[in-house]
Amino acid sequence: MEFEKAKETFIQTWGTLGSEWGINRTMAQVHALLLIAPEPLxxxxxxxxxxxxxxxxxxNLRDLINWNLAERVIKAGDRKEYFRAEKDIWEIARRIAKERKRREIEPLKDVLKELRKVKGDKKDAGVKQFTETVEGLGDFVDKMDKSMDYLLKADEHWFFGTLLKAFK
Amino acid sequence: MEFEKAKETFIQTWGTLGSEWGINRTMAQVHALLLIAPEPLxxxxxxxxxxxxxxxxxxNLRDLINWNLAERVIKAGDRKEYFRAEKDIWEIARRIAKERKRREIEPLKDVLKELRKVKGDKKDAGVKQFTETVEGLGDFVDKMDKSMDYLLKADEHWFFGTLLKAFK
DNA sequence: TTGAACTTTCAGAAATTATTGAAAATTTAA
DNA sequence: TTAAATTTTCAATAATTTCTGAAAGTTCAA
Structure with a gap:
């Protein structure tokens, strides 16, 4: 495949993947562009x-900065701002995980904690199933969240080394 | 919190979370509804x-079935179809992981494998950065994919037991 | 068979989300 | 200061996604 075509494919693929995971397509495309750019854009x-x-x-550039996936770069003697993406994939994964945890998992944990306190007749099948579901979900999210904390502290080699060894 | 209000909150929360992760809001709400229903709906x-x-x-009920998160239930002497969701959260997580892997990760792996074969001058900074990014990403996705395979085979107790012990 | 009960489809409408582009705001060199 | 260069904002518009509801399709009891 020619380089120009490959670039195009990469940007498109990353954009599509982003939107499948709830990330604005253009933001993902800008990210892709920065990922393969040898110099800040x-x-x-x-x-x-x-x-x-x-x-x-x-x-979208500002959003990438808010996700901590890109940073501003100032060039001497140039009024323009340039942008550079973090290139290390493990570090990118950690930053996305950290951000989604903060934006989505923490609020979910709070809601589930509230919902555990629901009032109602424990003999009622509806109340019983609700309580079980919310408790099961709450426990699962807590475990995932704890696992995520370890991941966020770990470095890649140690993480995959331990994980792939543990689950061989 | 009253039971009815709690139900409402749960359904809303699950729907919002779904759309943040690229899942149709209504599908997630239907799923939430089934999760807390003591009987098939x-x-x-x-x-x-x-x-x-x-x-x-x-x-959306059919989509849930395609995701393997719900199943049809036939009641004797009733023409209607009913629907029941898998209630075990670990099993739900595994099924979602399996499905997203199949729909999104496998195709991504194929694209990245193609992109590794890009033609171009290896001295060119653009080509060099592209190659490095695609290779780094490919390796990462392969490792994630392999880890996911273990997760899919594991049972919850063993998974979290090993994981949380390994990363203490 | 028939037709009532039920499920599925899908074109058009509605709702949601993303994008444009020009004006306003900000920054900085001189 | 001034004004040119640059960034940011945001109302209007466009694109995309989702939903509706009625018609078509299917199933099954009698």
């Missing part, structure tokens, strides 16, 4: 390469 | 409790 580079508006490029 | 039950159309209810 400007907003204009992103606009040109992905054919999107300035507003859109700006917004 | 009919299409009409779903329509009534979630206030959605017959077409919508039917479609």
């Amino acid at each position: 400007s907003t204009d580079d992103v606009m040109e390469q992905l054919r999107v508006s300035r507003g859109n490029a700006n917004m | 009919s299409t009409d039950d779903v329509m009534e409790q979630l206030r959605v159309s017959r077409g919508n209810a039917n479609m």
